[in-house]
Amino acid sequence: MIAFGPVTSRRLGLSLGINNIVSRKVCSYSCIYCQIGETQHMSTDQETFYDPENLTKNVEEHLKMLDELHRPDYLTFVSNGEPTLDKNLGEEIRMLKKFEIPIAVITNASLLHHEKVREKLMEADWVSVKVDTIDELTWRKINRPYSNIKLDKILEGITRFASVYKGKLHTETMLINNHNDSSEQVKQTASFISEINPDTAYLSIPTRPPAMNDAKSATEKTITMAWQIFCNAGITTELLTGFEGTDTGITGNAFEDILNITAVHPLREDTMKELLKKENTDMAVVESLEFLKLIKKTKYKGMNYYVRSYHF
């Protein structure tokens, strides 16, 4: 249940996901737009989720099951929650380097004020940090942080990390209608991001079912305005507003593949059908997972998605 995919990523090409958090979602945020639902367990405490050797072995076995066409461009820590809550992240990254595939971490940056967390992330080749806003009230409304986190500390942590990190640094700003998308807000966010000078700043919108129904995507006009503000601030900016495509890697075990992918990444119906075709199976697998209440179907922007469902 650790490695999954690879799935097509808008930023990373073919990305083999590594979910280093146990099945229950653990995060320091409960973002209104989160595609894996509301946070069941909010925490800022670093824990051990897996033995690093077991995690590396699981990735190795998964890599062996993939054909040449699906050799990933990146091994990506993208978790059922926040990957830096994993105490062993640094060691895991070091151990995974033996596969000679670049390693990426997608983090909400909420623990970057801890020197030890920054040190662990220094080991990765590619890091994306979340910067949805630098306005305290908006941050509380969108990211709904755990009570003991302070925004100024996070921004300070990001700045410190950016000043020493030698890999490729990226930021991601999710634009939510009537939350963080006014020109004033976007200018403030752009001003902070230009200071840390990332390789690329990504502006994104929810493309899968969000945790809260009121997390609506910014309008096309607003997205264009935000892109212009970012570019005017001298930031290399890309929009992440399209669909990634339907290609996924498979292991031959459709049941497991679907559970592993949907734990961090809702599957659109067309992607699901393509995955089943490659696994030489059919919708009966999906129906039995639905019957067991392990996944559920939901509609978003006129499309059907399958999301992971938990009962504890």
Ligand code: SF4
């Ligand atoms: S979007 Fe990321 S940071 Fe926000 S709640 Fe979901 S997993 Fe946590």
